[in-house]
Amino acid sequence: MEVVKVENVTRVYQIGKVETRALQGVSLTIESGEFTALVGPSGSGKTTLLQMIGCLDQPSSGQVYVSGKDVTRLNRNQRADMRRGHIGFIFQFFALIPTLSAYENVEMPLLLNGHSPSERHTRVTELLKAVDLADRAKNRPDQLSGGQQQRVAIARALAPKPALILADEPTANLDTTNGQQVMEIMKKLNQETGVTFVFATHDPRVINYATRVVTLKDGVIENDSRVNGK
Amino acid sequence: MLQILKMAFRDLGRNRRRTFFSALAVAIGLALLMLMSSVINGEMGNALRSAILLQSGHIQVRAETYDANKSSLKWEDLVENPDTLAGQIETLPQVKTATPRLFASGFLSTGDESAGVQIYGIDPDSSANDPYRQGLLSGDFITADDREGILIGQPAAEKLHLNVGDQVDLSVNTSNGDVLEQVFTVRGIFTTNTYAFDNATILMPISKAQAITQTDNHASTIFVLLNKDSDTDSVVAALQVAPSLEVLTWRDLNSLFVEFETMANSYIAFFYLIILAITASVIVNTLIMSVYERTREIGILSAIGMRGGRILWLFLVESSLLAVGGVILGWLLGYGAISWFNVGGFYIGNMGLSGMLVSNTIYAEPVMNDIVSVTIMTFIVTLLSGLYPAVTASRLEPVTALRAEK
Numbered sequence: 001m002e003v004v005k006v007e008n009v010t011r012v013y014q015i016g017k018v019e020t021r022a023l024q025g026v027s028l029t030i031e032s033g034e035f036t037a038l039v040g041p042s043g044s045g046k047t048t049l050l051q052m053i054g055c056l057d058q059p060s061s062g063q064v065y066v067s068g069k070d071v072t073r074l075n076r077n078q079r080a081d082m083r084r085g086h087i088g089f090i091f092q093f094f095a096l097i098p099t100l101s102a103y104e105n106v107e108m109p110l111l112l113n114g115h116s117p118s119e120r121h122t123r124v125t126e127l128l129k130a131v132d133l134a135d136r137a138k139n140r141p142d143q144l145s146g147g148q149q150q151r152v153a154i155a156r157a158l159a160p161k162p163a164l165i166l167a168d169e170p171t172a173n174l175d176t177t178n179g180q181q182v183m184e185i186m187k188k189l190n191q192e193t194g195v196t197f198v199f200a201t202h203d204p205r206v207i208n209y210a211t212r213v214v215t216l217k218d219g220v221i222e223n224d225s226r227v228n229g230k
Numbered sequence: 231m232l233q234i235l236k237m238a239f240r241d242l243g244r245n246r247r248r249t250f251f252s253a254l255a256v257a258i259g260l261a262l263l264m265l266m267s268s269v270i271n272g273e274m275g276n277a278l279r280s281a282i283l284l285q286s287g288h289i290q291v292r293a294e295t296y297d298a299n300k301s302s303l304k305w306e307d308l309v310e311n312p313d314t315l316a317g318q319i320e321t322l323p324q325v326k327t328a329t330p331r332l333f334a335s336g337f338l339s340t341g342d343e344s345a346g347v348q349i350y351g352i353d354p355d356s357s358a359n360d361p362y363r364q365g366l367l368s369g370d371f372i373t374a375d376d377r378e379g380i381l382i383g384q385p386a387a388e389k390l391h392l393n394v395g396d397q398v399d400l401s402v403n404t405s406n407g408d409v410l411e412q413v414f415t416v417r418g419i420f421t422t423n424t425y426a427f428d429n430a431t432i433l434m435p436i437s438k439a440q441a442i443t444q445t446d447n448h449a450s451t452i453f454v455l456l457n458k459d460s461d462t463d464s465v466v467a468a469l470q471v472a473p474s475l476e477v478l479t480w481r482d483l484n485s486l487f488v489e490f491e492t493m494a495n496s497y498i499a500f501f502y503l504i505i506l507a508i509t510a511s512v513i514v515n516t517l518i519m520s521v522y523e524r525t526r527e528i529g530i531l532s533a534i535g536m537r538g539g540r541i542l543w544l545f546l547v548e549s550s551l552l553a554v555g556g557v558i559l560g561w562l563l564g565y566g567a568i569s570w571f572n573v574g575g576f577y578i579g580n581m582g583l584s585g586m587l588v589s590n591t592i593y594a595e596p597v598m599n600d601i602v603s604v605t606i607m608t609f610i611v612t613l614l615s616g617l618y619p620a621v622t623a624s625r626l627e628p629v630t631a632l633r634a635e636k
Contacts, residue, residue, distance in 0.1 A: 051629050054533070056533060056628045056629045056632070057627075057629045076537075076538060077537050077538065077539075080532065080535050080536065080537045080538070081535065081537070082535075083533060083534065083535040084534065084535020084536075085535070089533045089534065091530075091533075091632070093526075095526075095530045095533070095632075096530075097237070097527055097530065097531070098244075098527070099237060099240035099241055099243075099244065100237065100240075104233075104236075107233075108233070108531075108534060109534050109535060111233050112534065112535050112536055112540075113535075156534070160535075
């Protein structure tokens with residue numbers, strides 16, 4: 001089943017009189033359960049493509065479908081609803097709310113989705129256990145290491161049981177050990193829950209985990225290959 | 231909502247010093263408004279009470295043709311048999327006292343010094359004259375049968391270098407336009423703590439005033455004090471007086487005061503606006519800073535699906551919490567300032583307001599309605615101040631917000 005379908009997408013940024021083409025007619029389909037790496041040098045368009053798929057930005061032309069729904073021209077609130085219900089995000093900078101504990105950070109998407117307190121408690125406890133942070137539930141982000149924070153972010157991304165998780169350079173700010181641990185967890189969750197992962201990276205260690213590698217260069221797909229990830 | 235409240239509370243706790251000073255700005259603004267409104271209430275209330283007690287009474291009954299500005303003494307401009315009419319008025323249950331008074335213009339001279347004065351012919355036994363009796367600084371109060379005694383206000387006595395027992399020439403206009411002169415003895419010196427009144431008034435028994443002004447059994451007015459201000463209209467309705475007489479209320483008799491109060495209220499509203507504008511600018515600044523510092527967080531919240539409306543609420547709840555904290559602190563500061571102000575009051579001396587009987591010392595009189603009004607005003611202004619930063623936050627595009635520096 002197609003989780004993501006991108007058809008001939010372009011994204012043009014106008015900065016003053018200078019026009020920058022971040023994506024130039026990209027088409028891509030991602031099936032459910034894939035563990036896809038978008039790779040390429042800086043400025044190749046990986047993050048832009050991830051933002052299009054994640055309904056964080058809108059294409060200048062072309063169509064984007066997520067879980068079969070055309071998200072190309074949704075308004076702000078509709079895009080927020082789409083992100084809340086169908087898409088999880090993991091960012092390079094961990095992206096936790098500093099005033100909330102690990103537990104509350106994971107709980108946030110469930111609150112926004114209107115889950116009951118008991119449902120929330122069960123789900124958050126289960127997820128924190130899955131990322132091996134059950135004992136750090138009450139800690140705030142500044143009391144956690146970078147690796148632990150990224151694991152909380154993974155748990156948060158998974159909380160609403162999305163069809164798709166988008167990760168932008170998820171290991172860029174982590175040392176080798178923590179980076180590997182994070183990738184192991186993502187891979188394990190991908191295999192156990194069948195959730196689709198798409199991550200933008202240029203870290204070769206991360207690419208090794210992917211089952212599909214899409215290479216972008218200058219806003220176009222240069223190569224798209226299926227591989228045997230770890 | 232509980233989560234938003236929790237987040238807002240913790241967000242404010244992130245930069246405690248800034249939050250404290252913002253709440254303090256709200257508090258100082260509110261405290262100033264409370265103090266201002268209480269002082270104005272005190273001053274206005276005091277001036278009105280002075281005017282009623284010393285000059286206008288709650289009600290006056292006088293001839294329709296009487297001209298107060300000229301202190302007219304023509305018989306047709308005066309009330310005939312005033313004791314009888316006063317006695318009738320006093321039978322009404324709402325009336326505390328009713329007493330005749332005769333006003334005349336005169337001229338006091340002591341050889342070197344002289345001064346124009348307003349002569350009050352009063353019934354010394356009437357409780358309406360208690361403010362003068364209680365304000366006696368030296369000497370004795372005049373008696374009804376005193377034919378040569380006067381009471382003089384303290385500033386006038388000082389100006390004319392008069393002491394109790396001193397003699398003074400008094401020239402008085404009479405009902406037929408002549409001027410009569412007689413030597414009087416200062417029986418006492420009084421103060422009502424109201425410079426404008428004390429500086430220009432002498433008191434003598436009404437019978438003597440009638441004799442010297444040749445007004446026989448006549449008075450300028452029947453001066454009526456009521457038990458309650460609010461009884462004024464019912465007493466006016468109940469009074470049956472001759473067609474040649476008119477009934478005037480304290481509102482009619484203090485029109486200058488009413489006009490002054492209206493004008494003062496406009497100025498006060500202007501000062502309120504200035505204070506609230508300063509408070510608002512501090513809050514806007516605090517919350518805008520908060521939005522800029524947390525731009526990336528707003529992007530995260532947006533990325534995980536929080537709608538703009540909820541982000542708007544988050545910031546509005548923060549400004550509400552600031553408002554609540556500021557208002558509580560403001561009440562403490564405000565009531566503290568009012569209490570401090572009332573220790574001995576605030577001496578203003580002679581403000582030089584002609585036609586207004588303003589006391590030498592003013593006190594703050596907090597009125598709950600006004601305190602509630604300024605509190606609501608402060609609260610609303612603080613909330614409105616939070617609106618712009620909140621809207622700014624809610625309109626941030628997630629992709630832009632996520633790019634922001636931490």
